[in-house]
Amino acid sequence: xxxxxxxxxxxxxxxxxxxxxxxxxxxxxxxxxxxxxxxxxxxxxxxxxxxxxxxxxxxxxxxxxxxxxxxxxxxxxxxxxxxxxxxxxxxxxxxxxxxxxxxxxxxxxxxxxxxxxxxxxxxxxxxxxxxxxxxxxxxxxxxxxxxxxxxxxxxxxxxxxxxxxxxxxxxxxxxxxxx
Numbered sequence: 001x002x003x004x005x006x007x008x009x010x011x012x013x014x015x016x017x018x019x020x021x022x023x024x025x026x027x028x029x030x031x032x033x034x035x036x037x038x039x040x041x042x043x044x045x046x047x048x049x050x051x052x053x054x055x056x057x058x059x060x061x062x063x064x065x066x067x068x069x070x071x072x073x074x075x076x077x078x079x080x081x082x083x084x085x086x087x088x089x090x091x092x093x094x095x096x097x098x099x100x101x102x103x104x105x106x107x108x109x110x111x112x113x114x115x116x117x118x119x120x121x122x123x124x125x126x127x128x129x130x131x132x133x134x135x136x137x138x139x140x141x142x143x144x145x146x147x148x149x150x151x152x153x154x155x156x157x158x159x160x161x162x163x164x165x166x167x168x169x170x171x172x173x174x175x176x177x178x179x
Contacts, residue, residue: 010043012073012080016110017050017065027104029096032131036098037068037105039090041083046070068107071114081117089113093123 022036042049046067054063073081083101090113091097096104103110109123116123134142 012041012043012082013046013070014039014041014073014081014083014086014114015046015050015070016040016068016107018068019054019063019065022102023066027096028098029104031094031096031104033104033106035104035106036102037107037110038102039083039086039110040101041073069111069114071111075118075120085117086110086113089116089123094125 016037016039018035018037022038024034025036027033027036038053040049040053050065050067051062054065073083075081087097087101087103090103090105090109093109093113095109095113098104105113113123133139
């Protein structure tokens, strides 16, 4: 008598994907960026699960997608976690929920959130990034500093004996020879 485990052993997985429609969608939250990512979980084959979601209605052509990551949903101490745990970590860190399980974040941030849940260590905040030009006086200060260091390249100082007897002591006076 043979026993088959086919279909009996399941491994929970967290996956993240995007579609061409959402790949370059500008973020609407407080951070600047583009691309919306769907974060889900399954105990089955990830590609099969994604195709079920995208082709819920029978279409003549299947919807293309890009699988960004698929990782085990088991913590370092052996407990199972869900996509909702990953969602909570992302939201606490500052990622905007674009609706349902879709988030305005990068694949690296999703991987960081999964690792955060897995290890039990908080994910650092995802701060908004701003880009702005320097003020005129800052630009001038950088220009002058750069010019100074081009004209006066750094050269090693000659070591000399000082009054405290060391090779170099910034607080001591140079030793004078008495003849």
